[in-house]
Amino acid sequence: MLSTNPHAFxxxxxxxxxxxxxxxxxKRDTSLLLPTNSSLSLTLSQDDLRSxxxxxxxPSFERDRLWLNGKEEDVTKNKRMVNVVRELRALRQRMEQxxxxxxKLSAQKLHVCSQNNFPTAAGLASSASGFxxxxxxxxxxxxxADKVSRSDLSRLARLGSGSACRSLFGGFVxxxxxxxxxxxxxxxxxxxxxxxxxxxxxxxxxxxxxxxDTPSTAGMQLTVETxxxxxxxxxxxxxxxxxxxxxxxxxxxxxxxxxTMMDSNxxxxxxxxxxxxxxxxxxxxxxxxxxxxxxxxxxxxxxxSGRGKKGYRAAYTFDAGPNxxxxxxxxxxxxxxxxxxxxxxxxxxxxxxxxxxxxAANFMGSEN
Ligand code: DP6
Numbered sequence: 136m137l138s139t140n141p142h143a144f145x146x147x148x149x150x151x152x153x154x155x156x157x158x159x160x161x162k163r164d165t166s167l168l169l170p171t172n173s174s175l176s177l178t179l180s181q182d183d184l185r186s187x188x189x190x191x192x193x194p195s196f197e198r199d200r201l202w203l204n205g206k207e208e209d210v211t212k213n214k215r216m217v218n219v220v221r222e223l224r225a226l227r228q229r230m231e232q233x234x235x236x237x238x239k240l241s242a243q244k245l246h247v248c249s250q251n252n253f254p255t256a257a258g259l260a261s262s263a264s265g266f267x268x269x270x271x272x273x274x275x276x277x278x279x280a281d282k283v284s285r286s287d288l289s290r291l292a293r294l295g296s297g298s299a300c301r302s303l304f305g306g307f308v309x310x311x312x313x314x315x316x317x318x319x320x321x322x323x324x325x326x327x328x329x330x331x332x333x334x335x336x337x338x339x340x341x342x343x344x345x346x347x348d349t350p351s352t353a354g355m356q357l358t359v360e361t362x363x364x365x366x367x368x369x370x371x372x373x374x375x376x377x378x379x380x381x382x383x384x385x386x387x388x389x390x391x392x393x394x395t396m397m398d399s400n401x402x403x404x405x406x407x408x409x410x411x412x413x414x415x416x417x418x419x420x421x422x423x424x425x426x427x428x429x430x431x432x433x434x435x436x437x438x439x440s441g442r443g444k445k446g447y448r449a450a451y452t453f454d455a456g457p458n459x460x461x462x463x464x465x466x467x468x469x470x471x472x473x474x475x476x477x478x479x480x481x482x483x484x485x486x487x488x489x490x491x492x493x494x495a496a497n498f499m500g501s502e503n
Contacts, residue, residue, distance in 0.1 A: 142238070145192040146275040148328045149269035151175060151186040152253075153301045154337060156381055156395040156452060158402040159310065161359045167318040168297045171359065172372040175309045175326065176301045186264035188249040188270040196244035203265075204250050219270055220245070220292045226291075227277045240277040247272065262351075266295030267302035289323035290347070305329040307383050310378065332386050334465040340475060342419040342457040351455045354406065354413045364408040368401055381472055390462055392431075392450035393442060399452040402498060415450060417457040419479070426478055427451045427461070429469075445485050 139236060154177040161171035167175040199220065201210040224433040249265060271290040274280035282290070289300035293310075300322065301308040313320030314481075358365050375394060382390035406413040416424075427449050429463050436448035449471050450462045 141189065143189040143195075144240075144276055145188040145189065146272055146285065147187065147188040148268055148272045148275065149181055150264045150271060150302050151181040151183045151237075151305075152179050152264045153298065153308065154179060154452065154454065155301070155341075156450075156462070157300065157375055157398050158454070159297050159403055160355050160405060161365055161369070162297070162355060164316070165319065165356065167277040168320075169318050169321050170295050170297055170310070170312045171308060172367070172369050173312040173376050174301070175307065175376060176298070177306045177307055177335070177337065178302060178329070178337075184251075184253045184264065184339070186249055186251050186268040186359060188246075188247060188268035188272040189263075189342060190269075190276040191246045192240060192243040192276045193246070194243060195245060200243050200246045202246075202248040205497060209346060210247075215266070215295045216269065219291055220251040222294060223270070223273050223277060223279060224292050226279050226283065230279065230282060231330050238278070243277065244272060245276060245484075250318065252298065262296035263302045266299035267292050267489075270299070270490070285326060286322040291319065293318070293323075295319060298404060306331060309380070309419070327383055328382055332383065334421045336463050336468050338461040338468065338471065340423065340459040340461065340479070342417060342423075342459065349415075349455070350411050351415050354409070356410040357411075357413065358405055361410040362408040363406055369407055371401075389445050389447050392447035392462070393444070395452050396427075404454065415455050415457060416453060420453055420457045422478070423475075424451055430474060 142347050153173050155176040157173070157175040159172065159174035163169050163171050193254050199210050201208050201213065224241045231237045231239060231241055247269060249269060251265065270288055271280065274283075274288055275292075285303050289303040289310075292303055293300040297310070301310050304322055305326040306325050307326040309326050310489060311321065313322070315321075375398060378390065379394050381387070382394060403416055414491045417481065430449060431444075431447050434448050435444040436446060448463070452460050452462070454460075461471060461475075
């Protein structure tokens with residue numbers, strides 16, 4: 136505690152990264168961050184990739200301040216954060232109006248300090264865990280976290296970054312796009328909790344930890360404006376969402392793997408169909424795709440092409456960057472890891488290659 140003020144309150148929370156298997160790409164409303172399609176992700180274990188945020192509400196503070204990864208940012212210029220904080224305060228204000236005995240926490244200024252334990256903006260979903268932790272932390276600091284549902288909080292996190300709404304839950308999480316113009320039904324819901332499929336593991340292969348060239352927000356709007364292929368994707372996603380939910384409910388790895396890879400491929404095809412084109416995959420990413428395809432073919436039988444094969448061993452997916460995430464069943468992790476190390480040996484002198492493991496696990500944790 137930094138001050139002895141009895142009205143000061145400080146909380147530290149952390150939020151894990153989520154990696155989508157049905158991707159969100161495109162907004163129908165850019166200020167409310169309403170998507171053009173529903174999406175579905177797995178929340179990874181907090182032990183590996185997470186954002187940790189400390190929020191302090193103190194009557195002595197004169198203005199809101201924000202530090203990201205140790206550097207102070209001009210909070211007034213961060214429109215999305217301003218929106219999230221405004222909505223959370225409005226929620227608290229309504230509670231204070233309904234119950235006059237409540238402390239006027241809606242009026243208190245906040246100091247927020249957030250940090251990631253992985254490279255920011257390298258396509259590793261830093262905005263997802265970042266805004267999820269921020270929303271959850273502020274909600275705690277101003278006394279609304281326990282008063283509203285997680286889905287309600289996810290709606291507020293969505294105003295910070297679309298994919299952030301999914302990090303409010305552990306396990307398998309859908310962001311249902313909703314249909315209302317005000318976005319009240321555009322929220323995250325848990326499809327299955329983290330105990331449902333404990334054998335599912337994620338292996339994150341960092342091909343590059345450089346900042347991505349085209350940020351998701353700008354990239355997806357250019358796609359919405361220029362890609363006709365996106366319209367076809369929007370038509371297909373509802374069926375894919377249903378199939379993916381079914382695959383998860385049945386713990387059907389073959390269906391899960393096929394849908395995951397096809398969705399990633401389609402997302403990157405849509406990026407290429409954007410004009411000018413957006414290319415997130417690099418030579419290493421493409422080599423990973425070919426390696427996993429050849430590896431799977433050893434087990435899926437007769438080498439015939441097409442869908443509905445049995446025996447998949449690994450499923451790749453790529454977000455808005457070159458880094459691969461492989462979803463693998465636990466029993467196959469050692470072999471896949473050996474394969475990856477054999478074909479992508481760590482560059483000499485650079486020490487250990489950076490892989491992160493995650494499980495489809497863990498809720499966001501409040502530490503204080
Ligand atoms: C490729 O959530 O970062 O990771 O809503 O503009 O902040 P904004 O975009 P963001 O986009 C994530 C895109 C993705 C796919 C996904 O996570 O579903």
